[in-house]
Amino acid sequence: MAGSQDDRSLTRRELLVSTATALSAATLLPADADQAALGTQPTEPVIPADPTKVPGPPTSAASARSPFVQMARTPTGATAGSSLAPIHLMNGTVTPSDLHFERHHAGVAMIDPARYKLMVHGLVDKPLVFTLDELKSFPSVTRVYFLECSGNGRAAYSAPKPELTPQLIDGLLGNAEWTGVPVRTVLREVGVRSDAAWALAEGGDAALLSRSVPLEKLMEDSLFVYAMNGEPLRPAAGYPVRLLNPGWEGNTCVKWLRRLELISQPNMSRDETSKYTDPLPNDTARQFSFVMDAKSTITYPTYPVQLARRGWVEIRGLAWSGRGRITSVDVSTDGGRTWTAAKLQEPVLDKALVRFTHSFQWNGQRTTIVSRAVDATGYVQPTLAEYRQVRGSGTNYHYNHLRAWTVEADGRVVYEVAP
Amino acid sequence: MSRAIAVLTLGASLVLACNSGGSGSADSSSARRGSVSPAPSEPASYALGRPPEPQEIAAWDLDVNPDGVGLPSGRATAIEGAAVYAAKCAICHGAKGEGVAPNPPIVGREPREGFGFGRDPALVKTVGNYWPYATTVYDYVRRAMPQDKPGSLTPNELYGVTAWILAENGIIARDIVIDSLSLPKIKMPARDRFVRDDRLTTPSFK
Numbered sequence: 141m142a143g144s145q146d147d148r149s150l151t152r153r154e155l156l157v158s159t160a161t162a163l164s165a166a167t168l169l170p171a172d173a174d175q176a177a178l179g180t181q182p183t184e185p186v187i188p189a190d191p192t193k194v195p196g197p198p199t200s201a202a203s204a205r206s207p208f209v210q211m212a213r214t215p216t217g218a219t220a221g222s223s224l225a226p227i228h229l230m231n232g233t234v235t236p237s238d239l240h241f242e243r244h245h246a247g248v249a250m251i252d253p254a255r256y257k258l259m260v261h262g263l264v265d266k267p268l269v270f271t272l273d274e275l276k277s278f279p280s281v282t283r284v285y286f287l288e289c290s291g292n293g294r295a296a297y298s299a300p301k302p303e304l305t306p307q308l309i310d311g312l313l314g315n316a317e318w319t320g321v322p323v324r325t326v327l328r329e330v331g332v333r334s335d336a337a338w339a340l341a342e343g344g345d346a347a348l349l350s351r352s353v354p355l356e357k358l359m360e361d362s363l364f365v366y367a368m369n370g371e372p373l374r375p376a377a378g379y380p381v382r383l384l385n386p387g388w389e390g391n392t393c394v395k396w397l398r399r400l401e402l403i404s405q406p407n408m409s410r411d412e413t414s415k416y417t418d419p420l421p422n423d424t425a426r427q428f429s430f431v432m433d434a435k436s437t438i439t440y441p442t443y444p445v446q447l448a449r450r451g452w453v454e455i456r457g458l459a460w461s462g463r464g465r466i467t468s469v470d471v472s473t474d475g476g477r478t479w480t481a482a483k484l485q486e487p488v489l490d491k492a493l494v495r496f497t498h499s500f501q502w503n504g505q506r507t508t509i510v511s512r513a514v515d516a517t518g519y520v521q522p523t524l525a526e527y528r529q530v531r532g533s534g535t536n537y538h539y540n541h542l543r544a545w546t547v548e549a550d551g552r553v554v555y556e557v558a559p
Numbered sequence: 560m561s562r563a564i565a566v567l568t569l570g571a572s573l574v575l576a577c578n579s580g581g582s583g584s585a586d587s588s589s590a591r592r593g594s595v596s597p598a599p600s601e602p603a604s605y606a607l608g609r610p611p612e613p614q615e616i617a618a619w620d621l622d623v624n625p626d627g628v629g630l631p632s633g634r635a636t637a638i639e640g641a642a643v644y645a646a647k648c649a650i651c652h653g654a655k656g657e658g659v660a661p662n663p664p665i666v667g668r669e670p671r672e673g674f675g676f677g678r679d680p681a682l683v684k685t686v687g688n689y690w691p692y693a694t695t696v697y698d699y700v701r702r703a704m705p706q707d708k709p710g711s712l713t714p715n716e717l718y719g720v721t722a723w724i725l726a727e728n729g730i731i732a733r734d735i736v737i738d739s740l741s742l743p744k745i746k747m748p749a750r751d752r753f754v755r756d757d758r759l760t761t762p763s764f765k
Contacts, residue, residue, distance in 0.1 A: 268608035346709050348702035408692045410699040419676035427753040518762035532677030
């Protein structure tokens with residue numbers, strides 16, 4: 141019986157099955173052990189009444205979540221679209237790779253690593269083409285950074301309503317351990333000419349997505365990334381290689397990167413002119429607004445949670461800043477009248493998500509809870525009123541105002557549309 | 560089955576390795592043996608990669624800059640581009656560029672006065688009222704359009720579609736010839752509305 145299980149787990153079909161099927165297969169009892177329990181729906185996971193009295197499933201090629209855990213992104217099905225990560229269901233700071241947010245402009249490019257190449261050319265002494273293997277042969281670095289779409293937060297600013305989850309507001313956010321080669325290491329090989337000031341990064345997807353990135357950033361800390369959380373990038377994250385500009389808007393972190401052209405002036409591509417620019421109330425639009433400002437959000441308790449009892453509640457949340465380290469997160473449990481410094485979970489990393497916690501005693505009365513991030517540059521996350529005054533009600537992208545949540549007297553928690 | 564045995568064998572050897580680990584830990588506090596050198600300094604080159612062939616660069620280096628660099632030869636008017644637009648673009652963007660949900664309009668000049676997008680969330684951005692460079696239209700359409708067949712339009716078709724979009728927005732006349740010389744000279748209505756990021760000049764919110 142064990143032999144037949146092993147055979148089954150090693151077939152090609154088994155290696156190719158969907159996550160859902162793999163989950164079912166992994167949690168099934170051996171096929172002929174308890175056929176009656178499987179009934180007419182063999183894909184239903186079998187949970188024994190007493191797991192201490194029945195051996196569980198054997199080892200498997202890849203593990204799946206418990207069938208009792210429901211975590212999912214919000215795919216819309218659009219070719220050019222995004223799906224938001226369930227950040228309110230997550231703990232710690234590392235985003236599971238299969239739940240990391242997605243944003244594609246022409247679907248997920250599927251690329252054969254054997255045919256992959258990265259061309260670095262333009263204002264350089266010696267243009268070069270690299271294979272994936274060659275990129276991986278450069279000295280590697282591994283770093284933890286957050287990655288965020290600059291459109292994150294749009295739902296709360298443009299269409300606020302009480303029934304908003306942190307996922308729907310700030311789910312275009314992830315935090316991962318990235319491995320790759322510093323861009324400056326590769327630029328050293330090609331020899332950047334003195335008249336180069338920018339580089340056009342271009343993806344190999346069906347949109348040939350392109351962004352101009354200042355050379356200064358590329359020389360500072362940008363990476364050509366090929367691994368995420370210990371495994372090769374997933375296709376939705378840019379397999380086999382993406383650009384990662386730590387702390388900068390996600391759109392500049394071009395996925396499926398195929399070309400880096402050193403140039404003297406920005407290309408003025410669609411995504412740096414008609415998109416990813418920020419209209420301001422003085423009838424201008426801010427362009428090349430790369431850095432993600434300091435931000436924080438409570439992830440628990442939030443909609444749709446209903447507090448079951450009065451007493452101690454641990455407020456939990458995430459804070460991050462593209463300008464540098466988060467130095468403190470203030471939490472208010474009285475609608476912003478008084479504030480307390482939350483506990484930051486170590487280690488607090490530069491340009492990475494930080495988990496904060498703050499316990500308070502809920503006395504059963506209606507109150508509003510809110511968090512406020514401060515970073516190493518002294519930048520303080522603005523209130524909604526400050527944000528609206530400075531950026532305007534019609535602005536786009538970089539929505540980093542405070543997010544507030546109201547605990548109703550019956551324990552229901554809702555997004556506070558008028559803090 | 561043979562792979563299964565290999566996996567089982569590997570598993571058994573791992574167990575042995577784990578069990579034998581105890582003896583190794585006994586002298587973990589002993590002296591650091593052997594000489595330890597500093598890491599080697601970075602070489603002048605890692606000798607990776609190869610020079611691209613000229614045709615490799617030509618096949619990929621298709622970006623068009625605001626000064627017109629990158630525009631190929633070819634030419635068309637909006638009148639000529641109308642047929643291309645109707646056949647390949649209108650299904651998603653509407654017969655007059657008015658948009659077909661969820662695709663927003665690409666034609667529209669409101670507001671005629673000012674640039675109130677920051678003040679008024681109801682204003683809809685189009686090529687005519689928001690895009691700062693005409694060359695971006697060509698560059699983007701060549702890259703990404705039509706969405707179901709990107710990269711399929713010829714230079715003349717691209718010039719024609721670009722001309723049609725600009726003419727429909729009231730920026731050029733329908734009989735103007737658009738080519739690598741005339742396209743970069745077109746000044747878009749929103750050209751001077753864009754400012755560089757000034758947020759990092761202060762730790763205060765901007």
